[in-house]
Amino acid sequence: MSGSVVTVGSFDGVHLGHRAVIAELGARARHRGARAVLLTFEPHPASVLAPGSAPPRLTLAVERLEVLAEAELDGLIVLRFDLGLAALPAEAFVRLLLERYGMRELVLGSDHGFGRGRGGDSTTLPALGRRLGFEVTVMAQVPDARGEPISSTRIRAALGSGDLALAAEWLGRPYRFTARVVHGAGRGRTIGVPTVNLEGPDPEKALPP
Numbered sequence: 255m256s257g258s259v260v261t262v263g264s265f266d267g268v269h270l271g272h273r274a275v276i277a278e279l280g281a282r283a284r285h286r287g288a289r290a291v292l293l294t295f296e297p298h299p300a301s302v303l304a305p306g307s308a309p310p311r312l313t314l315a316v317e318r319l320e321v322l323a324e325a326e327l328d329g330l331i332v333l334r335f336d337l338g339l340a341a342l343p344a345e346a347f348v349r350l351l352l353e354r355y356g357m358r359e360l361v362l363g364s365d366h367g368f369g370r371g372r373g374g375d376s377t378t379l380p381a382l383g384r385r386l387g388f389e390v391t392v393m394a395q396v397p398d399a400r401g402e403p404i405s406s407t408r409i410r411a412a413l414g415s416g417d418l419a420l421a422a423e424w425l426g427r428p429y430r431f432t433a434r435v436v437h438g439a440g441r442g443r444t445i446g447v448p449t450v451n452l453e454g455p456d457p458e459k460a461l462p463p
Contacts, residue, residue, distance in 0.1 A: 257356035258289040258329065263366055264406075265294050267312035268321040270426045271363065271396040271404040278393055279361045280326045289328035291355055294318070295335035301458070302335055310460035312406055312413075312425075317432050331355070344369025348382060359389040365405075398424060413462050429462075431455045 259282045265272050276292065283290035296315050300308035313321065315332075322330055333339065342350075347369045351357040360379060367375035374382070376392040383390040395403045402408075404424045412420040413429065422428045438451035455461060 256288060257286070257358040258291040259283040259286060259359040259361060260291045260293060260351055260355060260357045261361045262293045262351075262368055263362070264298055264300075265292070265313075265318060265322070266298065266406045267409055267425060268318060269312075269404055269406065269409060269424050270398075273325075273426060274396045275361060275363055275393055276325050276327070278391065282359055282361060282391060283328070286358060288358055290326065291329040291331060291357075292322065292325070292327050293331040293333060293351070293355075294322075295339075296332050297335055298458075299335050299340065302337065303340060308458075309407070309410055311458045312409055312429075312460050314432065314456055314459060317430075321427075329355075341370055344374025344378065345382060345386075348374065348379075348386065348388075352386065352388065357388055359391060361391045361393065363393050364395055410460050413460050416463050418462060431459050431461065 259279055261275055261279045263272070263275075279292065280290045298308065298311060319330070319332075339347075344367075348357075348360075351360070360383065362376065362379070364376045367373070380390045380392070395405070398404055409421050409424050412418075412424070418429055433452040433455050436451050436453045438449065442449040
C-alpha cells in the first residue's frame with residue numbers, strides 16, 4: 255500500500271453518519287491502493303476548549319475504541335488533544351497529516367472542521383488540497399428514514415428525553431455504558447441469587463433520565 259486516505263474527527267457515538275464516512279474512507283483507500291486511517295482525539299476537544307460546558311459523551315474512550323475495532327480500518331490514531339494542538343492552524347495540522355501519515359486524500363463530513371477556530375472545513379480544505387497535493391472528499395450529512403439528519407447532538411437530546419429507541423436507531427445499535435465490576439455486600443449469595451455489582455458510570459457519560 256502507498257500512502258493513506260485519512261478521516262479526522264471526534265466520532266463521539268460512532269453513529270450511522272460516522273459509519274458512512276468510515277465506509278467511504280475504506281472505499282476510497284481501496285480504490286487508491288492506500289491505507290484507510292482514522293484519526294481521533296482524546297480527551298474530547300470540547301472538554302479542553304470549554305471544560306465547564308462540554309456535552310456528555312456518548313462513547314467514552316474505551317467504548318469508542320471497541321466500536322471502531324469493528325470497522326475496516328488499516329490504522330486508528332488517537333492524538334492527545336490539548337491547547338497546543340488546538341492552537342495549530344488548519345494548514346499546519348494538514349501538513350502534519352501529510353508528513354506523518356502520507357495522506358493522499360482527506361475524507362470528511364460537510365459539517366466537520368478542524369484546526370484553530372475550525373479553520374479547516376468543507377469550504378477551505380479543497381483549495382488547500384489543490385495547493386499541497388492531496389484530494390478532499392466531502393460527504394453530505396446522513397439522514398434517517400424520515401429525512402432527519404443524524405448527529406451526536408440529536409442523539410444526546412434523544413437520550414435526555416428518554417427516547418432510547420430513537421437513540422438506538424441513529425446509533426445503529428442499542429445504547430450502552432461501561433462500568434467496572436466491584437465487590438458488594440455479598441447478600442445475593444446468601445439467598446441463592448448472586449449478583450454483579452457495578453460502580454457508578456463515568457461522570458462524562460451521557461445517560462437517560
